[in-house]
Amino acid sequence: MDAKVSLQLREGYHVNSNTPSDSYLIPLKLTWMSGALEAAGVTYPKPLMEKYSFSPTPLSVFSGTFDLITKFKVPATAPIGPTSVSGKLRYQACNNTMCLPPKNLDVVLQVDISK
Amino acid sequence: MNWTLYRRWVAIVALAIALVCCALPEAPYVKAEKDRKPAPGFELKDASGATVKLSDYRGKVVLLNFWATWCPPCQEEIPWFIGFQQEFKDRDFSVLGVSLDHYGWPAINPFVQQMKVNYPVVLGSEEVAQIYGGEEALPTTFVIDREGRIARTHIGLVSKNTYKQEILQLMGSPKKNDSFRSGKLASPGPVLAFLRPNH
Numbered sequence: 001m002d003a004k005v006s007l008q009l010r011e012g013y014h015v016n017s018n019t020p021s022d023s024y025l026i027p028l029k030l031t032w033m034s035g036a037l038e039a040a041g042v043t044y045p046k047p048l049m050e051k052y053s054f055s056p057t058p059l060s061v062f063s064g065t066f067d068l069i070t071k072f073k074v075p076a077t078a079p080i081g082p083t084s085v086s087g088k089l090r091y092q093a094c095n096n097t098m099c100l101p102p103k104n105l106d107v108v109l110q111v112d113i114s115k
Numbered sequence: 116m117n118w119t120l121y122r123r124w125v126a127i128v129a130l131a132i133a134l135v136c137c138a139l140p141e142a143p144y145v146k147a148e149k150d151r152k153p154a155p156g157f158e159l160k161d162a163s164g165a166t167v168k169l170s171d172y173r174g175k176v177v178l179l180n181f182w183a184t185w186c187p188p189c190q191e192e193i194p195w196f197i198g199f200q201q202e203f204k205d206r207d208f209s210v211l212g213v214s215l216d217h218y219g220w221p222a223i224n225p226f227v228q229q230m231k232v233n234y235p236v237v238l239g240s241e242e243v244a245q246i247y248g249g250e251e252a253l254p255t256t257f258v259i260d261r262e263g264r265i266a267r268t269h270i271g272l273v274s275k276n277t278y279k280q281e282i283l284q285l286m287g288s289p290k291k292n293d294s295f296r297s298g299k300l301a302s303p304g305p306v307l308a309f310l311r312p313n314h
Binding site for chain 1: 183184185186187188189190191215217222226251252253254270271272273
């Protein structure tokens, strides 16, 4: 099954993509803890290559509204009924002149496993 | 003389000046001496483990720059600061960089070496971040006069010329006898609360 995490950034702000242009930059990363479901992979959107006044080269970023899609596997041994999967979204945002500190955001996915 | 046309041109010119001024980057200025608050003193360690005190810079104009390796606007400013450190090295001036990189020297050292930073860099602490309290944003730079008082605060990237003009203005002021004081800022200023567990 696929689960979608929708993100919306404040106007004027961007976050580094999951594949930033510079090794010093903090990538956007969604990770899931092990639980009733197994995360088989996260699909990120195609990043924007944006040129900012403070960077000599374009940066690989996300801005506005975008979705992260996680493909989950349901093991045969998964318990039937409602459960949840916990994850963490790490991101670091900037605007045209300043950067905010890196943050970790807790993400919880509620699921109902049936036969 | 056609006064109607003259007044119209005056209005147009005034409007143009107003629009240009609004579009200009932050203009250089330093606070009047009576309005400057003492920069809170601190002691932090450099890459060699040596203690660096803000009070060590007594008598110098100081550019106290809070930054991090993951901050592109911070990276933009650092070459300017390297230039200032070189240009003003014989004029009682110094840049002092305070890195707020959560992963510490393993993250900071390669970056500083790659950029060929020629001024002191120390690793910030939660305590120092708190005493320079306010909003979370990098870069944040304090322009400090010879008497250890904050003459200007910049949150975010400003122009190289802004910094240079402010430095020159402070260097042009005569030296007095005073020292850096300890304690917190008397009024709210920028908080650099970057050193929380979730970072």
